Amino acid sequence: MSAMTDIITGRTLSTGKTFSLGGELTVNRLGFGAMRLAAGTFDGPARTPRDGIAVLRRAVELGVNHIDTAGFYGRGAVWANELIRTALAPYRDDLVIATKVGPLPGPDGVPSGQATPDRLRGLVEADLRSLGLDRLDLVYLRVGGTTGPGGETIAERFEVLAGLREEGLIRHLGVSNVDAAQFAEARAIAPVTAVQNQHTADRQLLAECEASGSAYVPYFPLGGGIGGDPLRAERLGKVAARLGATTAQVAIAALLATSPSVLAIPGTGSLDHLEENLAADRLRLGDQDLSDLRG
Template sequence: MRNEHWNLGGDLQITRMGFGAMRLPAKSWDGPAGDRDTALAVLRRAVELGVTHIDTAAFYTYGDLAANELIRQALHPYPEGLVIATKVGPRLDERGRPSGEQTAGELRASVERNLRELGVDRLDLVYLRVGGLGGPPAGSIADRFAALAALRDEGLIRHLGVSNVSAAHLAEARAIAPVAAVQNRYALTAREDDPLVDECTRAGIAYVPFFPLWGLPDERAAKVAARHGATAAQIMLAWLLARSPAILAIPGTSSLRHLEENMAATRIRLTAEDLAELGG
């Protein structure tokens, strides 16, 4: 298995196929709840398979299960080279879903919560997650991003990112402090961010798609998958890795079988014919 690397922020080498922890507490915002022992096994197996980039958030919770606490229980003390990214910024509704935005003054408490739950003195990468469950909202992110930049200056954060943002938001953030990563919705079947992917690639900024399997099943992916003896999901992940060297995939799962399948996508080398059939 070959998992290529990316230098996050210029100084943290991480695998381009990582792991997203969102589905460990529950399969969706509405459940059902995950299984603690299985979640711990999935995290440990991900690291065994070479993953060095795990994406989480303190608000990834369901019942008595929380992604940050599962990560700490499974992996702490963390192996050398493991990078954990987290997100702050949403205000949650009564069901625990992002529905509003914290103020700049509220972000410190969220950063400190992540530090405490993960058991670290400094967070490797913190995204300012903008808006609710929809696409990028209008309005400035400057005050909130500047608050995170101040926490970085204090030494609580190593690198900064932005999530669910527009190109204008990214430009606004970059005028305040270096941006190491953008995390937006993007997939073979959801390509509205094509220009932003290209901009990040030119600027040396990691682009991290959430919902990388959006639109599955896809007929084009299924046709290419048949030629490779793979699944459509594996082809969609392989396409992301082929789309740009700046793309870092973080497929999430609470299944050991799906984890193995996702990681096996790093073996797939799409041909020019495959890429043309998939749409570039």
């Protein structure tokens, strides 16, 4: 176990390259997000399926064993879950696939609606079918549509997922786009293995994840910023030039330096971009680098 310095506070942390989800599923902290496999954006044109299949296979070859997906990641006839199944089934024993339910796509493909509790079972069962699994490793309840976290109860919906976990259809539960109150509401119902929010700005929630053993998984990891204030391009560029790295690699390394509980899931539909992102796992930020990034 090595040590690192928190990019926000400067405190020393014990860390490693892996994290134990739920105390039993060991994943590399640098994983892969499947959102961009089918299309660059929710309302953009569909990508060529063979490209997504190639990216997935190469990701696993390079050591990825945590893939984050969702049943609503798709465009036209191209859907992330089906690409994952085509590329990787039968799945390796150490591969963890996380999915999320709750959002409902509108006519434009943007997931702006929310499923009522009675629809969640159907969404979970659809993910099981499309991924070709008997049990899902990790299912997030994603709440709030396209708005920020907070402002609504999640108890009734989370109770449905907790029931599916008891039935054996789900191994671990997570919540996404939540505030500390919603996290607490969910934890009062069933164990919460992971939180997936846009960035690490909510230091209270991140601290609660650290204390409870839950993973914190920022989505849009290259665009969400760190500490609530997106890293300025000149800061990233300065460190990248010194280390001989790209700004994307520095951003990923900086995200992982936020906390040992943070998992990164950068996604792409490009093999070249994939190789660049995953090379960030070898990047080590020194004290001067972290100081420069904090500004």
